[in-house]
Amino acid sequence: MFSLPQTLVNRSIRALRDRLGNLPEAEFRTEFERGMEAGWQDLMGKAERYVQGQHILEKGGHFSSASCGNWFLIADAAGVERIPGRVVAVISPVMMLAADAALGSGDDVKIEDFLKNYGDQFNAFVNAIQGLGENEMIRYDTAADGRLKAEIALGRSDGTIPEFRGYRLAGHGFKLPEFDERILRTLLENPEDSSPVWAREWLTPRMRTGDRSNAFSYSLNVADVARASDPLNGDAAEAAIRVEESRAEFGDLASNGNLFPCEWRVFVKGGEVVGVGNYYTQVSRARDSRDEIDAAAAALEVKALAESMIEVIRERGAIPHHPQYENPARRNFGKGFDPDGLHFSVDFMEVEDLRVPFGRRLVLVDAGVAHLRAPAFGVHPVSFGAERDPEGVAFGLGDVRSFEVVEEIVSRGVFSQPDTPSMET
Template identity: 25%
Template sequence: MLQKLQQLAIGLHAQGDARELVQSVRRLFIGAGNLARKPAELVQAIKGMAEISALHEAETGSWVDPDVVAAGEGGAFDACDLRHWLALAERAGVSYIPTREILRLEEDEIGLVSGTIAPPPSTPATRRLRASATAIAEAFPDAAPAAAAPLNGEAIHERLFAAMDDVPEGWMVRSNRCGGGELKSLAGLGAIGDRTPEVRFGPTLEVGPGWVRVGNRRQVNCRDMRTIQAAAQGPGFLAFLARPWIEASRYIEAPDPHREGSPFAGKGIWPAEWRAFVENGEVIGVSSYYGWTDAASPETARTALAVRALAQRIVDEALRQRAFPRYPDIELVRSAPWVLAKEELNHKINVVFGRESVSCTLDFLETAAGPVLLEGGPPASPIGGGHPCAFAGVAGKPTIGNAPATVGVAFRTMPHVLVADPSTWDKGDPSGCILSWEEVEALAAADGHGAGAAD
């Protein structure tokens, strides 16, 4: 049953990636084709995109490399880049799952190996778009990129294989900015189990976390849509990292809400993971990562307190070094006065999530040695970023400007909330699910073991 479920999850993920890519290309051509009816509007739209591109390039170009943070120095850095968070954890004395960089691909190399898709067939919209090409070229005479040396596709594909040659069996691979979509799909369905998920589709094809085995050799997976999108949002490159698969000390078996009503309905098993929410240099909340699985108890209350303490140590080290995580979407909104006209949103973006503040999410895994850092990412902000996990629904349905409320400890979602369906994120009664810090401290000491905290 587990193998069938894993194959289903990977297959559906691949189909979803393909559909998303086709639909994105179709929307691009239809939208641009409609604009092409009015060349002046098309030129203005391209100017707007060029301005956004310039802002993005200037912002990401100012970010420091991980070795700068590892040396104890400051500067702005990519909030999504795992390497910076591990460097801060090392300096703060917080345990983490180590990584080893095995491959780096630049933007044009990623584009070459991630696959291509043919444009939609000729339609009135696409013909209008092509007819406007001359006008666009005349409007932007300096925009044409310099001819680049042709890339050697075979050599790059060989690098994908070579990068995996000395990676031990049982390890996973991910980019510096995110884990692959296949792993997320398996984890969401509780279909990973307690060991590295390696899903076989036949005698010569096997899909693992971040890699694909073709015959008797593994290759870094660069066709994952989640990874491609992370590359597009980031500084223009991806570093691929290998890391050992660490077994959790606690697994939670629970009914899977994602499979309810399907032939695969039933229970899943999830590792005990936690997410800490940081705003303006303070850990304000902690949540069970798989919010439909866990429950409040003295033991889980003590773990939540330990996660808060460990996360705060990493944040304090970042503040000491003046190392500030930045998220591209927040920085683009910060430069858009028409978006920030709403006073509350303006305060959140420019004060709570200021350019020289530490706001983020930090994820931890329960292990035999205590919670260890898995990764870090952007904050749960009014315009997106980190997922609120079991806090979903506390602030109502997600909308731009409606910041998630992530204060206290969310042990599990409210009964009416389905994490995967934001339409259910209505406000409700959090009793027994989401507790204040004072309630968590009292619960942690309820069985006589004391509240506890990380040293």
């Protein structure tokens, strides 16, 4: 499957038709096919030559930046700790799309036809889910389940494994998973024909008190509910649409606490770490002198970990890529955009560990495409917000500091064991 920049494809087709319109039919057909092939190679040729798995480290070349499995290999080569996981199934985007259409229909004939065509692959997937360990989660190669992200974004009472573990099971005479739109979309956008499904160990994250109303998640926002019910609010109609969309996807999910994981997102552009952002906008880091040192040290640590991954990528001649990087509009933005440059993002989680300074380790959660603008594409800018490029360190919404300032904070701080629980107010 390939993520088609459809607007560009349509524009190329129209341009070819205009240019060749006066030719005789046979000559038109030959020239049109030749032009379409050249256009396809320009837009998607790199994606068709993507390397996967160990070939990334052994041969280098372009690889899909949307695949977590590719990044896990790079992290291992760089000596970066990641969440332990194992591949339990391999699925195809086509199978997932067909499953969503057939299983969602409730039509026994469609379900039977689907199982006839994809039964072996699908049953292996279902059996893998049913064989999860007590402390394991399902993680698709291109995205985590939207409902899981929503539950965490709403706030929790502790950092234990959630009841929802990244999949749903429903009836129809046998157990069938249901898929959310986000998983389907990211699978179809990833230019690879097959995609692993991971069973990953749940590591207890450091948790901090926050305000869920500051979330950027897909979850039901209490403020939107209030806006939708206020007849004097000019945004009521839009808020109502957001509420209905959220309810259709997740139901009325409720918060069971006001604690959120401590995570960081690192932004890499042009082979350099340009920004580090506090992942959960519900939490403001560096709120006091003690957490300021802790958070500043964490930001610089994840920056260094990402730089070690950059070094491996350069040494192996590998190029993280996505077809959307080829959009010509990006090359006219700012100083220009090199689609063959090193552009990606990587997320880290603070894991409770009282044996080390600050009582936490930094563990890679996942990595993926870059955050790009003009036109917008890629990962969310998290605490940097939507109005600025990720540059420096964002400890919270509206609190962005340069790397030089953060380094100064750490240089005057003292590394010590935590003297209070990490789930502090």
